[in-house]
Amino acid sequence: MPPAVLAWLDYSEADQRRAREIIRLFSQPDSRDELGLGSVRDALSDTLFPGTSVLLTRAKYFLFVPWLYQEGAQRRYQGAQLASWVDRQERSLIGKLRNGGDSAGLIGGVVGDQVQNLPSTIYWNSLRRFGILRHSVSPTQVGRVRDVSRSLDDASELVERPDAAWDPAMPAPPDDFINLTSCDFALTRDETTWLAERISAAVPDTLLQFLVIKGAEHPQSNRFAWDDPAVKTATGQIREAVDEAQRFSVAMHGAALLYNVLLAERAKELGLNQHDGKRDAFADDLDRWRSGAEASDLRGWDLDQLWALVAEQGRPVSPPTRAFVEQWVDLVRNRQSHRLADHEYARTLVANRELRQKRGQARLRNDKLMQQWGGASGTSRLNFRWPVVARLLNDIADGRK
Numbered sequence: 001m002p003p004a005v006l007a008w009l010d011y012s013e014a015d016q017r018r019a020r021e022i023i024r025l026f027s028q029p030d031s032r033d034e035l036g037l038g039s040v041r042d043a044l045s046d047t048l049f050p051g052t053s054v055l056l057t058r059a060k061y062f063l064f065v066p067w068l069y070q071e072g073a074q075r076r077y078q079g080a081q082l083a084s085w086v087d088r089q090e091r092s093l094i095g096k097l098r099n100g101g102d103s104a105g106l107i108g109g110v111v112g113d114q115v116q117n118l119p120s121t122i123y124w125n126s127l128r129r130f131g132i133l134r135h136s137v138s139p140t141q142v143g144r145v146r147d148v149s150r151s152l153d154d155a156s157e158l159v160e161r162p163d164a165a166w167d168p169a170m171p172a173p174p175d176d177f178i179n180l181t182s183c184d185f186a187l188t189r190d191e192t193t194w195l196a197e198r199i200s201a202a203v204p205d206t207l208l209q210f211l212v213i214k215g216a217e218h219p220q221s222n223r224f225a226w227d228d229p230a231v232k233t234a235t236g237q238i239r240e241a242v243d244e245a246q247r248f249s250v251a252m253h254g255a256a257l258l259y260n261v262l263l264a265e266r267a268k269e270l271g272l273n274q275h276d277g278k279r280d281a282f283a284d285d286l287d288r289w290r291s292g293a294e295a296s297d298l299r300g301w302d303l304d305q306l307w308a309l310v311a312e313q314g315r316p317v318s319p320p321t322r323a324f325v326e327q328w329v330d331l332v333r334n335r336q337s338h339r340l341a342d343h344e345y346a347r348t349l350v351a352n353r354e355l356r357q358k359r360g361q362a363r364l365r366n367d368k369l370m371q372q373w374g375g376a377s378g379t380s381r382l383n384f385r386w387p388v389v390a391r392l393l394n395d396i397a398d399g400r401k
Contacts, residue, residue, distance in 0.1 A: 034259060034378035035350070036357040037252055039317050040325070043310040044245045045384040048207040048225065051129035051199070055122045056388050057105035059395035060185040062132060062195055064093060065120045066166045067173040073143055073165075082143035089178065090118045099182035105391060130202040132167050169194060185395065192399030207231065207238050208389065217397045218390040224249070225386040244309055247301050248325075249382040250293055254340070255328050256378045257286040258350050261341045263363055263377060266370055275375055282379075283341035290332075290340055299333050324353050 033041070045052070065086075072085045091113035097106050107122065108115035120139055127133040133142070142165050171190045174180065187195065196212050203209045207225065211218075216230040225231045226246045234242060264279035303326055310317055331346055340346055355362045363369045363377070 032378045039315050043313040043315040046313050047241050049389045050203045051126050058185045059392045061119045061123050078143040083139045096183050100184035102184040187399030253381045254289045
């Protein structure tokens with residue numbers, strides 16, 4: 001049987017971005033969406049941090065990409081020629097950033113100029129969402145959009161054209177940017193001010209806007225937004241959105257741990273000795289999770305608020321997914337004295353969810369897939385892109401110093 005592939009024939013830029021995110025998640029076994037909760041996860045992520053994705057790395061790419069397209073357009077490249085020229089420059093940029101000594105978040109940092117997904121591909125949707133790219137065009141189409149023009153003496157401010165491709169207020173690149181041999185991800189004060197204003201204007205009344213305006217640094221040791229000191233100061237609807245995300249993350253982590261208990265039991269039945277001890281380890285994790293869940297406010301959680309928040313993002317949640325979440329939360333609220341790992345209804349609920357989601361590809365039914373199990377599947381708590389967003393926010397905070 002040939003290896004499985006992810007392919008599409010008719011797609012938009014958003015479809016491409018979503019597919020790349022799925023592929024990246026598949027490469028992280030502990031982060032996989034094993035129980036089909038991705039639609040809720042993504043809706044909450046977009047509520048908190050619109051315009052972001054798990055693929056973003058550093059804030060300076062919001063300038064690097066437009067600068068390259070503007071430079072190529074000034075050299076009279078258009079369409080596919082412009083995209084090809086920018087492609088070469090993006091690959092060259094990898095070496096320049098390495099020479100600058102700042103490799104954290106470097107796209108292509110491992111494979112170098114052979115990297116497949118370049119910054120322009122990864123950042124394109126975000127550039128549009130934040131109004132940096134002002135038209136819904138593809139990389140090959142952007143060269144056909146007229147760029148900004150200058151005043152008659154070419155020495156004063158840019159004259160904004162309504163048909164300009166890129167935000168006219170964007171700071172200019174360093175002199176002779178294309179020929180530099182080294183550069184880094186540090187933002188100048190002007191670049192920081194512009195980027196912060198651009199993001200803030202594009203995503204009003206969101207946690208992302210709140211944090212950009214606040215300008216604080218965010219400890220990388222905090223894995224979740226709700227543990228961050230700056231996030232804790234949010235109020236009103238922003239705080240309510242954070243609370244909904246936290247509740248969902250806490251509640252569904254238990255389902256993921258129970259799923260892994262079932263997988264570990266199945267592995268033992270199949271004689272997969274490399275996973276000996278996994279069942280008890282996951283069951284202990286589940287007990288610890290339950291203690292934490294019972295100390296949280298899940299008992300008073302109004303799930304109608306969750307579904308209303310998800311609906312605002314235009315991401316439909318299927319009736320089976322909604323039913324699974326509601327049944328699991330009801331089960332968690334019912335404080336049983338015995339271990340959840342042995343709770344028959346809970347076990348059946350989770351097993352049936354995987355079967356409904358994956359059918360013939362369900363590990364609990366597919367022994368061939370169980371043979372390939374790595375020992376943990378989807379065990380990480382949902383973080384709604386916080387590690388990615390925190391790094392971008394820290395780049396902006398550093399630029400204000």
